[in-house]
Amino acid sequence: MARYITKRLVLLVIIIVFVSVATFFLVHLLPGNPTDTILGPNATPQNVATLNRELGLNRPLWQQYFVWIGHLLTGHLGDSFISHTSISATIRAALPIDLELILISQVLAFGIAIPTCDPFVAPLLYAIPVQLLAYHTAVVKGTDVDQPRNLAKSVTVE
Secondary structure (H helix, E strand, O other): OHHHHHHHHHHHHHHHHHHHHHHHHHHHHOOOOHHHHHHOOOOOHHHHHHHHHHHOOOOOHHHHHHHHHHHHHHOOOOEOOOOOOEHHHHHHHHHHHHHHHHHHHHHHHHHHHOOOOOOOHHHHHHHHHHHHHHHHHHHOOOOOOOHHHHHHHHOOOO
């Protein structure tokens, strides 16, 4: 059993390394230059060179990959160029909502997947996740789940 678990863990590490390398290099195959996107159409060559140096885009790809992996492993995911906030902080702020939705969906999926003949238990398996989602939408205002309702209120038809 220990040999099987060790084998699976080694395969997991190999797959994670492969996926990280593929993700990194596929992003670099995308057309366009990040500095042109950040600086906009009025970018000067001097500003582009300065931003390339600041972002480390002037280094070889293999060096960029190891810097990226180092930042990923330490939790430094960088800053958003749109909102100028830490991406780690943005993920931390959204994580409780995501975990709640994952938990609700898993309870609902288990309720549907596990058949029961008990007439008292079956409705509870379906009703509890729906009630939790309804509570979240109705009471916890300002969350991502609440946004479509707010958006619908703000749309006017002329």
